[in-house]
Amino acid sequence: MTVAAAAVMLLYSCKRAESMDSDFQGPPSASAALSTKIAADEVSVLNGWLRFPSKDAFASVMKVLHGQYANGEKLAGWESQYSKRGFTSLRKLYEQIDADTTEYRRMPTVDSLIKTGKILDCPDSWFATVLSKDGLIQIADTVYSFKPGKEKGDGIAIPARHAGVIVRGGDFSSLQGAVLHETSFRWGPMFRWPDEEPIPGPTGLPICQYPSGFMPNWWGQKGKDVYASNNGIVFPEHNGRQVKLNYHRWRVGYIFYASAGVRVKMWKHTRFAGWQSVTYADEMLIEACCKGKVIIPGFPLIPFNEQTSPGWPMFARYAENNFEKTMKWTATGLFNEIWLDHFNFHFKVNYRGRIVERDIRE
Known part of the structure; x- marks a missing residue:
């Protein structure tokens, strides 16, 4: 990648960040190294999604998941401490939908639902573990919504004061203070599911x-x-x-x-x-x-x-x-x-x- 390309990417990223909530400005603080157990204990369930008190707590929990569950094993065990409080992860939803393994099942599989844009496609099992079944997660006072059928990974950052509206569902982009983020680089080739010739x-x-x-x-x-x-x-x-x-x-x-x-x-x-x-x-x-x-x-x-x-x-x-x-x-x-x-x-x-x-x- 050329210096010019790197500069363009950095400028593009900065423009994306300009409208973000002030709680998320500045570098990751030194407190990101705090005990992962403490950070995990601070996670709560609110309106069916996980709420992390800070960006550092979220980063610490992800460090635990990628470290102790590096091959995707036992993620359900980590989730269980929150499922008792009303949280169902996107990963768990995938599991529940495909629990029926009978030959004559007629309900669409996860694969079918993803391809028809009816359920969020999240290839990263670790992130799917902290997302709610509806694609919601809260960090500090911002709720993030990721909807199915978005080819570019679009997400919406919504002030948590709109939690009641979010629970009812619908289009969140028009809410006061909501910001749409397109999380890919549009000037490069962004194919989805291309056939490789390896x-x-x-x-x-x-x-x-x-x-x-x-x-x-x-x-x-x-x-x-x-x-x-x-x-x-x-x-x-x-x-x-x-x-x-x-x-x-x-x-x-x-x-x-x-x-x-x-x-x-x-x-x-x-x-x-x-x-x-x-x-x-x-x-x-x-x-x-x-x-x-x-x-x-x-x-x-x-x-x-x-x-x-x-x-x-x-x-x-x-x-x-x-x-x-x-x-x-x-x-x-x-x-x-x-x-x-x-x-x-x-x-x-x-x-x-x-x-x-x-x-x-x-």
């Missing part, structure tokens, strides 16, 4: 050896559906239904939170309701590496270079239908984004003896 099989190169050239950034999820093994043999059916593997990388931003990660997931086609992730691979292995910059208004670009696991990059899971890993995340009370310079992803999946392996280097 290199099948391993290249033998280290996962963090990046290709030369400029990487066009994109918002959302970038990957492909695969229906057969590397040698062209179609996956065995599950109870007479078609099976596919989906792999993707994600890069998303939600005003005060952004992340990039990788996922491989097995799906089975239901008879009437759409695709559902209820079939399990024998083995899933992933490794990834990404390089880029974190953009926070008013501050120098923060470079990063992350990989799945230093010293042992290839993660393995067995008898699994979903394997995901957050590569980089950032959480502040300010507008922030992750700008990627490179993003490599290598995975290998064994589904009932059918091997699918891809090496993507961008």
Whole structure:
């Protein structure tokens, strides 16, 4: 990325931040390092969504979730302390909708609802854990609303004094003090679900050896559906239904939170309701590496270079239908984004003896 491009990005980000609530101005304070347990204990449930008392408390809780639940395991256990108080997370809603695994279910699956814009698509399971089922979250005296069907990650920051109106639902953009934030960069290619043409099989190169050239950034999820093994043999059916593997990388931003990660997931086609992730691979292995910059208004670009696991990059899971890993995340009370310079992803999946392996280097 050129110096000019970086300057434009920084200027663009600053313009986005100008209208934000005064509580979110200035750099992340030193108190962000406070005990994660104290911050977690301060979280409350208000009107069905989580309320964090400060941007530092939110960042501390996300540090706990990404640290102690790094592979997405046991997120439900963390949520349970708040579900008793009336909170249902977006992650939990996904789980509830797809709880019916019968062959003749007729209610649409999560996948179907997302594709028709009826439910919010949040590829980051950790952020979906703190969002309410309606896409709401409160930090200090601002409620943030993320609605389904928004291709650019639009979100609305709403003064908490309008909580009663928010509970009733509707269009929040006209409320006094509400600010619309478009959390992607419109001057770059921002494709959604494009088909990748990766290199099948391993290249033998280290996962963090990046290709030369400029990487066009994109918002959302970038990957492909695969229906057969590397040698062209179609996956065995599950109870007479078609099976596919989906792999993707994600890069998303939600005003005060952004992340990039990788996922491989097995799906089975239901008879009437759409695709559902209820079939399990024998083995899933992933490794990834990404390089880029974190953009926070008013501050120098923060470079990063992350990989799945230093010293042992290839993660393995067995008898699994979903394997995901957050590569980089950032959480502040300010507008922030992750700008990627490179993003490599290598995975290998064994589904009932059918091997699918891809090496993507961008």
